[in-house]
Amino acid sequence: MMLAPMRIEARALRQGGSPENVARIGMGRKAAIEAVTRLKLTDVSSPVAIAGFCGGLRSGIQPGDAVVATEIQGPGEPIQMPAAAAVAHALRRAGLRVHEGPIISATGIAQGKKRSRLADEGAIAVDMESFWLLVGHGTERSLDHRCCVARIVLDTQQVPSGAWFKAYRSLVRAGGALRAWAAAVGPRTVLVAAPRSFCSGVNRAIRTTEEALAELGAPIYVLHEIVHNTHVVGSFRERGVVFVPEIDQVPEGETVIFSAHGVGQLERRMAEERGLRVIDATCPLVARVHAKAKHFVHGGYQVVLIGKKGHDEVEGVVGEARDRIKVVERAEDIVDLSLEAGSKVAVLSQTTLIPHEVEALTTTLRERFPNLHVPSDHDVCYASQNRQEAVRRMAPECDLVLVLGSRNSSNSKRLVEEANGAGTRAYLIDDESDVDLAWLAGVRTVGLTAGASAPEALVDRMIRFIGALGSAEVREARPQRQEGDFSSDGGTN
Numbered sequence: 001m002m003l004a005p006m007r008i009e010a011r012a013l014r015q016g017g018s019p020e021n022v023a024r025i026g027m028g029r030k031a032a033i034e035a036v037t038r039l040k041l042t043d044v045s046s047p048v049a050i051a052g053f054c055g056g057l058r059s060g061i062q063p064g065d066a067v068v069a070t071e072i073q074g075p076g077e078p079i080q081m082p083a084a085a086a087v088a089h090a091l092r093r094a095g096l097r098v099h100e101g102p103i104i105s106a107t108g109i110a111q112g113k114k115r116s117r118l119a120d121e122g123a124i125a126v127d128m129e130s131f132w133l134l135v136g137h138g139t140e141r142s143l144d145h146r147c148c149v150a151r152i153v154l155d156t157q158q159v160p161s162g163a164w165f166k167a168y169r170s171l172v173r174a175g176g177a178l179r180a181w182a183a184a185v186g187p188r189t190v191l192v193a194a195p196r197s198f199c200s201g202v203n204r205a206i207r208t209t210e211e212a213l214a215e216l217g218a219p220i221y222v223l224h225e226i227v228h229n230t231h232v233v234g235s236f237r238e239r240g241v242v243f244v245p246e247i248d249q250v251p252e253g254e255t256v257i258f259s260a261h262g263v264g265q266l267e268r269r270m271a272e273e274r275g276l277r278v279i280d281a282t283c284p285l286v287a288r289v290h291a292k293a294k295h296f297v298h299g300g301y302q303v304v305l306i307g308k309k310g311h312d313e314v315e316g317v318v319g320e321a322r323d324r325i326k327v328v329e330r331a332e333d334i335v336d337l338s339l340e341a342g343s344k345v346a347v348l349s350q351t352t353l354i355p356h357e358v359e360a361l362t363t364t365l366r367e368r369f370p371n372l373h374v375p376s377d378h379d380v381c382y383a384s385q386n387r388q389e390a391v392r393r394m395a396p397e398c399d400l401v402l403v404l405g406s407r408n409s410s411n412s413k414r415l416v417e418e419a420n421g422a423g424t425r426a427y428l429i430d431d432e433s434d435v436d437l438a439w440l441a442g443v444r445t446v447g448l449t450a451g452a453s454a455p456e457a458l459v460d461r462m463i464r465f466i467g468a469l470g471s472a473e474v475r476e477a478r479p480q481r482q483e484g485d486f487s488s489d490g491g492t493n
């Protein structure tokens with residue numbers, strides 16, 4: 001239910017939200033108190049959004065901006081509003097400029113010095129109804145996540161020209177956002193996959209970069225992203241790490257780190273020619289694929305690498321011998337594959353794929369090249385497999401799976417595919433700001449995981465975000481086996 005004081009406010013909310021769920025309450029304290037009884041607000045169990053226009057009290061707040069109350073002040077104890085973060089998120093996604101902070105309810109229109117006094121009390125905006133609606137509605141109810149106050153700034157010290165138009169347009173948008181918020185509110189279970197988040201290779205690459213920064217100081221150059229995650233890369237960038245796409249962008253004599261995805265011969269040679277100090281953070285399990293590729297090429301084989309074209313890891317392996325290593329991503333690529341006549345052929349794969357997809361493509365390759373040499377073990381790493389297995393087991397219990405990871409993270413994208421393969425809707429998100437609240441409507445169980453390059457802190461942030469929409473029971477799916485480091489996997493080389 002949406003509650004709006006004036007007819008024009010109710011109309012804007014109906015235009016943007018659900019027409020049947022907007023009630024007009026009238027302006028001011030007396031009207032608010034009467035509305036509690038008239039609308040039987042004390043019996044409402046569905047989410048309640050108090051919305052409409054307000055006056056801005058803090059500098060920098062403009063007409064048309066949205067203000068979400070973190071607490072409502074009035075002639076009594078302030079009322080805390082735990083839904084604020086989730087409501088602000090919905091309004092931001094609707095394209096509004098949003099401020100979060102205390103809103104004070106005044107007993108009349110506040111102008112001039114009176115308005116300045118209200119600002120001095122710490123409020124960022126003023127309205128005339130919220131406090132009395134909430135007190136009448138039952139303070140204990142306002143303390144849960146089903147109640148919010150979201151206002152659009154109409155005026156600051158005065159009503160500037162065009163303010164009505166801006167505020168009205170923003171309130172229409174707010175109507176849609178509040179509707180999405182209300183549909184997403186509710187108790188739910190959060191099932192957290194295990195294992196998730198950083199693998200040994202990512203931990204090693206991050207530790208290597210931290211140590212280089214500590215010992216050598218900024219700037220440190222990294223060829224490609226150290227791992228495929230915007231948060232990790234952004235944090236290093238802030239501390240003076242420079243990520244470059246090509247080795248010739250590293251100034252001569254400087255230090256360069258090779259990322260966890262590895263590099264080819266050309267980059268290694270160029271680094272030497274330019275007198276660069278090289279620190280190699282290539283994951284040992286990626287390095288193992290490089291070693292196998294070199295071994296086969298030296299043995300006279302042509303190598304078919306199953307992997308995602310253009311991915312840093314795939315480019316690195318191909319870079320060991322560009323004329324002898326071909327990439328196939330899907331079955332159609334195999335039909336078009338042209339190899340040297342009479343050549344021996346061996347197959348390898350990217351480390352972050354799904355094993356059964358590698359096996360299916362290997363079978364198709366064998367049909368075309370009956371003498372194909374297939375190593376006894378495929379190259380998909382234990383970290384990718386364990387995370388995939390955890391999602392495969394968890395997804396059938398979930399209405400929705402959210403995978404924390406960046407768009408260019410291959411292993412994270414595979415986790416989305418695993419959930420989809422189990423028949424569960426899934427999305428890849430960098431963090432909670434990517435969540436569309438419409439995804440959560442009607443969802444009782446959310447599965448949560450993080451790709452091997454996504455920090456665990458993002459999982460904690462996501463749990464807090466879901467908790468702001470209602471009570472959340474958080475359970476961790478137990479891992480099938482504990483992950484160790486490379487030595488426990490026998491993968492170090």
Ligand code: SF4
Pocket residue numbers: 199200201202260283284285286351352381382383384411452
């Ligand atoms: S996902 Fe696998 S291959 Fe990639 S860094 Fe982690 S352990 Fe290494």
